[in-house]
Amino acid sequence: MTVASSGQATLAPDSQDTFPRLLLAHARVRGDRPAMREKDLGIWQSWTWAEAAREVRGMACGLAELGFKRGDRLGIIGDNRPRLYWAMCAAQMLGGIPVPMYQDAVAQEMTFVLQDAGIHIAIVEDQEQVDKLLEVKDQCPDLLHIIYDDPRGLRHYSQTFLHGLDELIAAGTIHDRNHADFLDQEIAQGQPDDTAIMLYTSGTTGKPKGVCQTHGALIAAARGGCGFDQLGDTDEVLSYLPMAWVGDNLFSYAQALVAGFTVNCPESGDTVMTDMREIGPTFYFAPPRVFENLLTQVMIRMEDAGALKRRMFHAFMDVAKRCGADILDGKPVAGKDRFLYALGQLFVYGPLKNVLGMTRIRVAYTAGAAIGPDLFRFYRSIGINLKQLYGQTETCAYVCLQPDGKIKFDSVGLPAPGVEIKIAANGEILVRGPMLLKEYYQRPDATAESINAEGYFMTGDAGFLDEDGHLKIIDRAKDVGKLTNGAMFAPNYIENKLKFFPYIKEAVAFGHDRAMVCAFVNIDMGAVGNWAERRGIPYSGYVDLAGKPEVLQLIQECIEQVNAELAHDAMVAATQVHRFLVLHKELDPDDDELTRTRKVRRNFISEKYAVLIDALYGGKQNQFIETEVKFEDGRKGKVAADLQIRDARIFPTMQGRAA
Amino acid sequence: MAREIGDIILDLKGVSLSFGGVKALTDISFDVREHEIRAIIGPNGAGKSSMLNVINGVYRPQEGEIVLRGEHFSKMNPYKAACAGIARTFQNIAxxxxxxxxxxxxxxxxxxxxxxxxxxxxxxxxxxxxxxxxxxxxxxxxxxxxxxxxxxxxxxxLPYGLQKRVDLGRALAMEPQILLLDEPMAGMNVEEKQDMSRFILDVNDQFGTTIVLIEHDMGVVMDISDRVVVLDYGKKIGDGTPDEVRANPEVISAYLGASH
Known part of the structure; x- marks a missing residue:
């Protein structure tokens, strides 16, 4: 076995075909390199691969002593913590299946997964999660043991089924020392087609389903991705996205174990920005909204900066817009622009990247939702190699990747190594490859429905391959509807265009089986609030701000701009937004209006706000509504408002310019 | 609860304080037991803050004495108080x-x-x-x-609620045995109040710190304190558990009755 000592091409050899084997191989080959870091009490603590392997072995033996067996499911709930990642590997060592859950879900939402997966043992982060499980324990008779990582606040909990992770590891380590062959045998029994993990789909439609991914599938996806972007053991990643999400599992777990790079866990959700600056990751992943928030913050701060700084910023951003992306792609650029860009690098882009913690980034990815072209160009123009990828839970988030130097803003790139793509007659994207799911847990019906006879997974997305073989996504196949005049209506397409404005946080477009398109809009409190303050418009809170005539005018201008763009394209010109209103509350996953990954739940919203939709199509000028809201602690309250409905300007279709 | 309320740690005997002709406190006696949460309530101008200021030696009472763990202090000053393990936060963040x-x-x-x-x-x-x-x-x-x-x-x-939390942090850094909190929740919204209540209970529970607090929010006081002393115009008109105080007719007419 030959392995390069550092840098590129350090991928573990193919014989390491399960995650526990990969971990033990890293402990042997690069035992003293950092595997994990976590900021604790203000100081970064690190664990080497050798230490990580010891902890995982201890945890696995501890779990075995609690009765955890091959095939059992292990619930994992909490923020990104080293020991929760290790818990996944510990379960896998025993042939078990970790089931990470969204840590911000309320207790009732967790019961479904706990029951569906038949979880006996759960490892959770802290008191908050323990309390949630205790709340629903009666409804989950299968749940026998709860293990907590952080003992704070749990001293007085006397339940015998509660265990500290420290004690579990300590007991397990002793067990491992006395019977080292026990665990080695368990690991030897593991096969690449064993289910490695179960991830529950967010459930835009119906009940969540447990997606079973095998070691082989995840490792194939991770290997492909690492090879594509030459990730090696010197790379650093910051893991801050929910562990229950497939992307985090691929980037912070599967790829880390394949390439042997270091995973850094932030101190808390609020400190990600600071932690990112301190770590300076080389490989970064974020959904578009994170990039959007960062840009919004930068812009807000620039508006508050002094005149000189502001002028310098804008002057150099113009230079970057002109040539930055080309320089990044290695395309020819005029000498004068190169010189100006170098100056900009010194005065603006360098310091800006430093503030964002993006100085060392080699590869940054975004996925999960469409990203605005302006947003995308901004990051690329200042020299951050931001790319898009496309994939879903069922495909290990590995279908398409944008190759370096060949980025098209409006596509998600070329099929990833090892992946086949086919477009069905109805425009639906079909994919096949080693990264496909094994099955939906105990749902043969759903499995059969989603994988066709030829072994293609039906993504449910509509799209097409362009002349260069890049995949373009239009919308969810089932969301694409028709107006009464027969024109195609792709709500996501319109909503994304609206959401590209910093003032609009969320939008929902209606139009299927209707004569025209109408929309709900959510304002972005930060951006609109700042906009209002600079204009001296007083407001008391979200509801008040959302109802201000000036704000409605602002949103109307955004909508009319979108209408003008839509008018340019004959395919979608008929779907210009005729009427709209600004919602009085933010759409929120706690109120079931969005999924936990913040996708709009269209049907739920159209039922909940039926009265508003009627008002939109009924030609009313205003409509009163009272809505129940759920707070994070489970309490309920009400917000009420009288919403103004506005008509937007419609532009004539520009025939012949459609392309 | 593992926390057990212990012996009297702080005993105030016949404290009277006046500024010129204004009597701020008149012959007030009450005690604080170890590990308990003791609240001082009363309408505006009742002498609550003066009481705290007497305890940590900012004001020197004309009459009466403070007994801290059996030691008599007729002349307390802030330095002595700090050395003796008394920390405080301020109504107006300091x-x-x-x-x-x-x-x-x-x-x-x-x-x-x-x-x-x-x-x-x-x-x-x-x-x-x-x-x-x-x-x-x-x-x-x-x-x-x-x-x-x-x-x-x-x-x-920082926003106000967080500043209050930092103020509490500064007091906690002393690792005090007695923590005096002067209106820790004034000007906070409901969520911030809940957070602060939780922190106060956690401090009391995890570090065993004895807490004396002044607070206007009746709900909070009745929820988190073990015993409550009620002041009105510088005089003590009630003392006991939250339930006893709630049932005390004098208290109802002086305070609760007026505001509810």
Whole structure:
């Protein structure tokens, strides 16, 4: 076995075909390199691969002593913590299946997964999660043991089924020392087609389903991705996205174990920005909204900066817009622009990247939702190699990747190594490859429905391959509807265009089986609030701000701009937004209006706000509504408002310019 | 609850305080037991803050004495109080606005710093080791109060609710045995009040700190305190458990009756 000592091409050899084997191989080959870091009490603590392997072995033996067996499911709930990642590997060592859950879900939402997966043992982060499980324990008779990582606040909990992770590891380590062959045998029994993990789909439609991914599938996806972007053991990643999400599992777990790079866990959700600056990751992943928030913050701060700084910023951003992306792609650029860009690098882009913690980034990815072209160009123009990828839970988030130097803003790139793509007659994207799911847990019906006879997974997305073989996504196949005049209506397409404005946080477009398109809009409190303050418009809170005539005018201008763009394209010109209103509350996953990954739940919203939709199509000028809201602690309250409905300007279709 | 209320730790006997002709406190006696949460309530101008100021020696009462763990103090001053393990927060936040959260909480460690000026100025061995140890303690408090994200932020830039939390952190840095809180929840919204109540209970529970607090929010007081003393126009009109106080007719007419 030959392995390069550092840098590129350090991928573990193919014989390491399960995650526990990969971990033990890293402990042997690069035992003293950092595997994990976590900021604790203000100081970064690190664990080497050798230490990580010891902890995982201890945890696995501890779990075995609690009765955890091959095939059992292990619930994992909490923020990104080293020991929760290790818990996944510990379960896998025993042939078990970790089931990470969204840590911000309320207790009732967790019961479904706990029951569906038949979880006996759960490892959770802290008191908050323990309390949630205790709340629903009666409804989950299968749940026998709860293990907590952080003992704070749990001293007085006397339940015998509660265990500290420290004690579990300590007991397990002793067990491992006395019977080292026990665990080695368990690991030897593991096969690449064993289910490695179960991830529950967010459930835009119906009940969540447990997606079973095998070691082989995840490792194939991770290997492909690492090879594509030459990730090696010197790379650093910051893991801050929910562990229950497939992307985090691929980037912070599967790829880390394949390439042997270091995973850094932030101190808390609020400190990600600071932690990112301190770590300076080389490989970064974020959904578009994170990039959007960062840009919004930068812009807000620039508006508050002094005149000189502001002028310098804008002057150099113009230079970057002109040539930055080309320089990044290695395309020819005029000498004068190169010189100006170098100056900009010194005065603006360098310091800006430093503030964002993006100085060392080699590869940054975004996925999960469409990203605005302006947003995308901004990051690329200042020299951050931001790319898009496309994939879903069922495909290990590995279908398409944008190759370096060949980025098209409006596509998600070329099929990833090892992946086949086919477009069905109805425009639906079909994919096949080693990264496909094994099955939906105990749902043969759903499995059969989603994988066709030829072994293609039906993504449910509509799209097409362009002349260069890049995949373009239009919308969810089932969301694409028709107006009464027969024109195609792709709500996501319109909503994304609206959401590209910093003032609009969320939008929902209606139009299927209707004569025209109408929309709900959510304002972005930060951006609109700042906009209002600079204009001296007083407001008391979200509801008040959302109802201000000036704000409605602002949103109307955004909508009319979108209408003008839509008018340019004959395919979608008929779907210009005729009427709209600004919602009085933010759409929120706690109120079931969005999924936990913040996708709009269209049907739920159209039922909940039926009265508003009627008002939109009924030609009313205003409509009163009272809505129940759920707070994070489970309490309920009400917000009420009288919403103004506005008509937007419609532009004539520009025939012949459609392309 | 593992926390057990112990013996009397602080005993106030016949305290009277006047400013010229104005009688702020008239012959007030009450005691505080170890590990308990003791609330002082009363309408505006009842003498609550004066009472706290007497306890930690800002005001010197004309009559009466303070018995702290059996030791008699007729002349308390803030330094003695601090040395004796009494820390406090202020109604109007008293922090260094231009300094970071970390540095502000660090000031609470002043009394515990042993290195001399010279050592500190040049960061000589002892001073450096000491600072690291203090920093570790301060980080524990930051973690406890969940303010990691504002560790390096100047206090003046923080919203009010967070400043209050930092103020509490500074007091906690002293590792006090008795913590005096002057209206810890004034001007907070419901969520901030809940957070603060939780922190107060956690401090009491985890560190066993005895807490004396002044608070206007009746709901909070009745929820978290073990015993309540009621003042009105500088006189004590009630003393007992929240339920006893709630049932006391004099208290109802003086305070609760007026506001409810």
């Amino acid at each position: 922090l260094f606005k231009g300094m970071s959260v970390l540095d502000n909480i660090m000031t609470g460690r002043t009394l515990k710093m042993k290195a001399n000026l010279l050592q500190q100025a040049f960061r000589l061995g002892a001073a450096e080791r000491e600072e690291l140890a203090h920093r570790a303690k301060v980080e524990e408090i930051i973690d406890f109060l969940e303010i990691q994200h504002i560790r390096k932020t100047p206090v003046g830039r």
